[in-house]
Amino acid sequence: MQTLTGLGVSAGVGQAEALVVSPAPGLPETDPKGEVKDDLATVQAALNKVADRLDYRAMHADAAAVAVLTATAMMARDPGLGFSVENHLKSGSGPAHALWDAFDEFCEQLTAAGGYLAERVTDLKDVRSRTLAVLAGLPEPGVPTIDRPTILVAEDLAPADTATLDPEMVKGLVTAAGGPTSHTAILASQIGIPAIVRCPQARSITSGTKLAVDGVTGTVLVEPEEEAVAVLIARAEKRKAVLDAVPEGDTHTKDGLRVLTLANIGAPADAIAAKKKGAEGVGLFRTEFLFLERQDAPTKTEQVGVYSQVLDTFDEDAKVVFRTLDAGADKPLAFADLGPEENPALGRRGLRLSQVRTDLLDTQLAALAEAAQKTGKMPYVMAPMVATTLEAKWFSDRAREAGLGVVGVMVEVPAAALRSSQVLETVDFASIGTNDLTQYAMAADRLQGELSDLLTPWQPAVMQLVKSTCDGAGGRLIGVCGEAAGDPLLALVLVGVGIRSLSMAAGKIQAVKAALALHTQAQCEEIAVAALAQPTPEEAKKAALALADPGMEVLVS
Structure with a gap:
């Protein structure tokens, strides 16, 4: 064995x-070129055929899969894709190569974005493979x-x-x-x-x-x-018993402390799936999916429609958090390119881009305000990559002027965590992005696999920054929307240092709810103290598990 x-x-x-x-076939050996307009029509017809087939699958799929299949079909119909194919055809490529290169460009953008968006690359490559098969007259892979x-x-x-x-x-x-x-x-x-x-x-x-x-x-x-x-099998049965024992409804610790369990999403379809998995709302809606892969910015009307869909998915008092555009530098936009930078991760991304392209931010804020009026629900809005008190105030003032009443910032930069009492003075809440916070605290590129040992949120220095943020919050709601929130054991540490909102991949919500239901607030605080006292991530995790309820053993991977 x-x-x-x-x-x-x-x-x-x-x-x-x-x-x-078996892997999908790659580029064909021969790729004869014709007139640009004829080759473009051929590629477009193939893309439309793939989109139609995906829509047909959606019509006959389980309800849980309909939204995902429909979203994948939309990729094939993306006008920006056709624009890119045409450019490659004009540069002398044959139809198959033009299609391949156009998809490569979009895949590179999503990969650079990292996290959730990087995982959409699989969807794009699948559309490409299916389209190449249509062009070659082959069965679908x-x-x-x-x-x-x-x-x-x-x-x-x-x-x-x-x-x-x-x-x-x-x-x-x-x-x-x-x-x-x-x-x-x-x-x-x-x-x-x-x-x-x-x-x-x-x-x-x-x-x-x-x-x-x-x-x-x-x-x-x-x-x-x-x-x-x-x-x-025995472990799985024990785990099921622990999960089945979780009370339905809102999430609480064993002694009744209220903790929000929310979902991270990247499209309206994800919101529907998340609610079915028990999400009480959304802790992070990555709005950049609307902006990537396009030659021009989405209109206010487009944005209002998407934001309204997400708000309408959840109850009136649900926390639904929209992160404003997090792009620039390593996530370039064709319509907002500020030029190359030597170190993109430390460049003009997130709020720094918005301060240059205020038109993009103002349109987004106006769309969120209109979506609030349209749905009768108040969105939470937060800015990414905030490092200083002045940046937080600049964003807060602009959001409130647009008519938005609940304004926050993301804490992803150690400076914001260390000076949270000042940085959060003009906002209502904060959400800690542990993925970027870990990257900046440990000086380790989160996309570099060789540094994975440094990039765990169990790093005591990262947990200390989370605690520092909570200590300076002045009663404001502080959440975590990085991958750390979906770890049942680490969730206990986070609650122990003051986190009251956890946002994660929807499939992890039930396990986190079970972990919290097994422990009192005092136990979470004790576990946090023990974990923060350790010198290494491995010892921190070991110390936390030693103090946790025995039922945690089957919840921890």
């Missing part, structure tokens, strides 16, 4: 033989016909394939790439298929190999022994 490890993203245990999904219980193994899986999987036949998913907020991970959780991503050793698995998987711990057993499988 061999044990592989990845990142568990959909709970459950599955056992079956592997079925390896994807998951082959499944006629027996199987665990699918792939480099990555597209949402168009995942959405139509039958959990009676597909006992698990294992991918070498992917991420916790990819649409594949979200759909697998909704459908009820155990799933593991970021398991590079999966590339060595061949079809027919016997596998057992645990979608919580990220464990993949190759040619598993019966005793080992029994351990996985």
Whole structure:
């Protein structure tokens, strides 16, 4: 027996033989060029055919998958994509190469954006592969016909394939790439298929190999022994018992302390899925998805429609937080390019871009205000990359002048955490982006895998910055919207230092609610003190688990 490890993203245990999904074909060997207008028409027709097929799948898919498939179809119909294809055709490329290069440009933008948006690259590449197949007159790539219980193994899986999987036949998913907020991970959780991503050793698995998987711990057993499988099953049953014991409704600690459990989203479709998973609202709506992959900025009317959809998804008093445009530098926009920078992560991104392109920010704030009037619900609005008191005041004044009543900032820069009592003077709330805060505190690029040991939010220095933010908050609601919020054990530490709002991938909400329900506020505070006293992330996690309720063992990966 061999044990592989990845990142568990959909709970459950599955056992079956592997079925390896073949990669999609690449560029054709020959790519004859014709007239630009004719080649453009050919590519556009292929894109429309792919979009129509995705829409057809949506019509026959489970309700949970409809929004994701529809959103993927919209990618194929994106006018900006056609514009880019035309430019490459004019530069001398054949239709297949023009299509490939146009998608590459958009993939690079999303990869540079990182996090949630980077995980949309899989969706884009799937649309590209399907379109290339149409151009070549080949069958659509994807998951082959499944006629027996199987665990699918792939480099990555597209949402168009995942959405139509039958959990009676597909006992698990294992991918070498992917991420916790990819649409594949979200759909697998909704459908009820155990799933593991970021398991590079999966590339060595061949079809027919016997596998057992645990979608919580990220464990993949190759040619598993019966005793080992029994351990996985027993652990899964204990975990289910803990989750089933969580009271329905709002989230509280064991002694009644109220903690908001919210979802991070990137599109209106995600809001619908998040609510079904138990999200009380939205702690982070990444509005930049409206701006990327475009040649011009979205209009106010477009933005009002999207913001209204999200607000209408949740109850009137729900916390729904919109982060204003977080772009620039490593997330370039064709219509707001401030030029190259030597160190983009420390450049004019986030609020710094908005202070140069005030027109973009003002349109966004006006759209949010109109969406509030249209829906009768008040959005929370916050600015990214705020470092100083003056920046916070500048944004707060502008947002309030636009008619928005609940204004906040993101704490992603150590300076803001250390001086929170001054930085937060003119705002109503703050949300800590632990991904960027960790990157800046540890001087480690969050996209560089070799530095992953430095990039864990369990770093005591990062937890100390979170505590510093809460200590200076002056009674304001402080939340966390980075990946740290979705770790059930770390959530106890966060609540222990003063966090009262946790926003995460929707699939992690139930486990976090269960963890909080097992502990009192005093216990969370004790756990936090112990974790912060440790010199390393490993020891901090060990100290926290030692003080936690025994039931936490099955919730921690």
